[in-house]
Amino acid sequence: MCETCGCGDTAVVPIEIHERLLSDNDRVAAHNRAHFAAEGLLAVNLMGSPGAGKTALLEATARAMAATRRLVAITGDLETDRDARRLRDAGIRAEAVTTGSACHLDARMIHHAVHHGAAGDADTLFIENVGNLVCPAIYDLGQAVTVVALSVTEGEDKPLKYPPMFRRADLVLLTKVDLLPALPDFDKDVLVQSLARVMPEPRLLDVSARTDAGIGEWVAFLEARRAAHVAA
Amino acid sequence: MCETCGCGDTAVVPIEIHERLLSDNDRVAAHNRAHFAAEGLLAVNLMGSPGAGKTALLEATARAMAATRRLVAITGDLETDRDARRLRDAGIRAEAVTTGSACHLDARMIHHAVHHGAAGDADTLFIENVGNLVCPAIYDLGQAVTVVALSVTEGEDKPLKYPPMFRRADLVLLTKVDLLPALPDFDKDVLVQSLARVMPEPRLLDVSARTDAGIGEWVAFLEARRAAHVAA
Numbered sequence: 238m239c240e241t242c243g244c245g246d247t248a249v250v251p252i253e254i255h256e257r258l259l260s261d262n263d264r265v266a267a268h269n270r271a272h273f274a275a276e277g278l279l280a281v282n283l284m285g286s287p288g289a290g291k292t293a294l295l296e297a298t299a300r301a302m303a304a305t306r307r308l309v310a311i312t313g314d315l316e317t318d319r320d321a322r323r324l325r326d327a328g329i330r331a332e333a334v335t336t337g338s339a340c341h342l343d344a345r346m347i348h349h350a351v352h353h354g355a356a357g358d359a360d361t362l363f364i365e366n367v368g369n370l371v372c373p374a375i376y377d378l379g380q381a382v383t384v385v386a387l388s389v390t391e392g393e394d395k396p397l398k399y400p401p402m403f404r405r406a407d408l409v410l411l412t413k414v415d416l417l418p419a420l421p422d423f424d425k426d427v428l429v430q431s432l433a434r435v436m437p438e439p440r441l442l443d444v445s446a447r448t449d450a451g452i453g454e455w456v457a458f459l460e461a462r463r464a465a466h467v468a469a
Numbered sequence: 470m471c472e473t474c475g476c477g478d479t480a481v482v483p484i485e486i487h488e489r490l491l492s493d494n495d496r497v498a499a500h501n502r503a504h505f506a507a508e509g510l511l512a513v514n515l516m517g518s519p520g521a522g523k524t525a526l527l528e529a530t531a532r533a534m535a536a537t538r539r540l541v542a543i544t545g546d547l548e549t550d551r552d553a554r555r556l557r558d559a560g561i562r563a564e565a566v567t568t569g570s571a572c573h574l575d576a577r578m579i580h581h582a583v584h585h586g587a588a589g590d591a592d593t594l595f596i597e598n599v600g601n602l603v604c605p606a607i608y609d610l611g612q613a614v615t616v617v618a619l620s621v622t623e624g625e626d627k628p629l630k631y632p633p634m635f636r637r638a639d640l641v642l643l644t645k646v647d648l649l650p651a652l653p654d655f656d657k658d659v660l661v662q663s664l665a666r667v668m669p670e671p672r673l674l675d676v677s678a679r680t681d682a683g684i685g686e687w688v689a690f691l692e693a694r695r696a697a698h699v700a701a
Contacts, residue, residue, distance in 0.1 A: 288623025391520025
C-alpha cells in the first residue's frame with residue numbers, strides 16, 4: 238500500500254525535507270555514476286507509462302544485443318517480479334526491486350542492488366523504472382542515458398501534459414508502431430511538435446517489439462552513447 | 470517541475486508527516502462527500518494511466534448522457550487545460566486543475582474548485598485524475614464512485630503490479646476494445662484472473678469511446694450508483 242505517498246504536497250510536507258531528500262538522492266546518483274563509469278558499464282534509465290511496452294522493448298533488445306553485449310536489468314514495480322522473470326526468460330540477468338509504496342526508483346535502491354551484485358560483470362545495465370510518467374522524472378539514478386517509452390496508443394499530447402519526463406530525456410522511443418494501421422487518427426506530426434516544445438534536443442525513434450522494427454537503430458543509438466560515455 | 474515529489478520516501482520523509490497529510494486529506498474528503506450528498510451530486514473519481522482513454526471516455530459519456538443529466542468535470546494534469554477544453558467541446562462544463570508538481574489530485578484541490586463554483590447546478594461530477602496508476606489511488610476525493618480505466622494495450626498483468634489502484638475500484642473499464650482485433654495476444658481471462666486477486670468485488674466492463682460499445686452499460690452502472698447513493 239502507498240500509505241506514505243506525499244508527492245507534491247508542498248502545503249503539508251516541509252519544503253526543506255523535500256530538498257534534503259532530492260539532494261541526498263543526487264549525491265547517491267553521482268556516486269552510482271562514478272561507479273558505472275569506472276566499471277565501463279552503460280546504465281540506461283528506461284521510463285514510461287504502465288503498459289508503454291518497456292519490458293517488451295527490453296526483450297527485443299536482448300534478442301538483438303545478447304550475443305555481443307553482457308546485459309543485465311533491474312526492474313522496478315510496486316509488487317511482483319514479473320518483469321524480471323520475463324527478462325530472464327529473454328536471456329538477460331535481471332533483478333526485481335519491489336518498491337511497495339514508492340512510485341519510482343531512487344538512486345539508493347539502485348546503489349543497493351548494484352552493491353549486492355546485480356550488475357555482475359555486465360557492460361550494459363537497463364533500469365526499467367516503475368510505470369509512471371510523473372515521479373520517476375525527477376529522481377536521477379546515475380544513468381548515462383535517459384529514455385522514455387511512449388506507445389502509439391497514449392496520445393500525441395503527452396509531452397505537453399507531462400513535461401518534466403520528456404524535458405530530461407535523451408531519446409523518446411515511440412513503441413508499438415505495429416499498431417498504427419489500427420489507429421487512423423494518430424498524427425505523428427503533432428507528437429513531433431509536442432516534443433519540440435519540451436525537449437531541448439528532440440529525438441524520436443519508432444520501434445516495435447513485436448516486429449523488431451527500429452530495434453537496430455535503437456541498438457546503434459546505445460552503441461553511439463557507449464562510445465561517447467567511455468570516451469568521456 | 471516536480472521538485473517537491475517525495476512519494477514513498479519513508480526513509481527521509483518522517484512518517485508522522487505522511488500520516489498527518491493523509492488524515493488531513495481524508496478529513497477534507499469527508500467534507501466533500503457530505504457536501505456532494507447534500508447537493509444530490511454524484512461524484513466519480515476516474516483514474517488510469519496516461520493514455521488510458523479517460524478523456525475520450527468522458528466525451529463518449531457526454532454524447533450518451535448530456536441530454537438527460539447535468540454534467541460537469543474537473544480535470545487534473547501537471548500542465549495544460551487540454552482535457553478540459555476537449556470536454557467543453559463535447560458539451561460538458563469543465564474546469565482544469567493544473568497540479569504543477571503533484572502527481573495526483575487531492576481532496577483540497579477538489580474542495581477549492583467546487584467551492585469556487587466548478588459544480589454549478591450539476592447532478593453528475595466527473596473528476597478526471599492525473600494519469601498515474603500509483604499515487605492517485607490513496608487520495609480519497611470524497612467521490613461516491615471510484616473507477617479505473619485500463620486500456621487493452623496496457624497488459625493483463627497491471628492489476629497485480631499496481632494493486633492499490635485496483636483494490637479500491639468499484640469498476641474497471643476496459644477501454645479501447647475496438648483495438649482488440651489488432652492485439653491477437655490479448656487474453657481477457659488473464660486480466661479477469663488478475664483482477665480477482667486484488668479486487669474484493671471484481672467488476673469489469675468493456676468499452677470503446679470510438680464505437681460507443683459498452684457506453685450504454687457504463688451509463689446504466691452510473692444510474693444504478695446514483696439510485697443507491699441518493700437512497701443512502
